[in-house]
Amino acid sequence: MQTKTVCTGCGNELSSSSKFCTQCGKEVTVSGDLITLDNVSKELLISIFEAAYMDVKLDNKGDIVVKEQLHCYVFLMEKQRIIRLLIVIRVKPGISAS
Ligand SMILES: [Zn+2]
Numbered sequence: 001m002q003t004k005t006v007c008t009g010c011g012n013e014l015s016s017s018s019k020f021c022t023q024c025g026k027e028v029t030v031s032g033d034l035i036t037l038d039n040v041s042k043e044l045l046i047s048i049f050e051a052a053y054m055d056v057k058l059d060n061k062g063d064i065v066v067k068e069q070l071h072c073y074v075f076l077m078e079k080q081r082i083i084r085l086l087i088v089i090r091v092k093p094g095i096s097a098s
Contacts, residue, residue, distance in 0.1 A: 006043045013043070040080045049074075 005014045009026035018028050035044060042064055049056035055067040064074035073086040 005047045006039075006041055008039050008044070011039070037080060040076065040083075042074075042076060045074055045076070045083070 005018065005028060006012070007014055007021040007023060007026055007028065009021060010024040012021050012023035014021060014028060020027055035048075042058070042062075046056050046058070046064055049064075049066055057065055057067070059065050066072040066074060070087050070089065073088070075084040075086065076082075077084050
């Protein structure tokens with residue numbers, strides 16, 4: 001699945017393979033740029049996970065899912081002031097607490 005990166009300089013939507021913004025020419029980097037209230041977006045969060053070589057995708061509801069050993073949902077909550085992580089842990093059937 002093709003994900004989009006957003007320029008932290010001007011907000012222009014970029015293809016994930018872009019090295020420079022086609023709008024303002026800013027170099028596309030993730031590390032070193034801060035996530036702020038103005039620039040936080042699902043696309044920026046995804047680009048950060050991708051930069052860390054993590055297996056990340058948008059699911060069919062548009063939620064960010066990080067598929068490492070545990071699947072982790074990433075939600076941008078409350079007018080982008082809260083980033084909530086939700087980890088779903090499944091217990092194998094037949095295992096009981098003893
Ligand atoms: Zn730009």
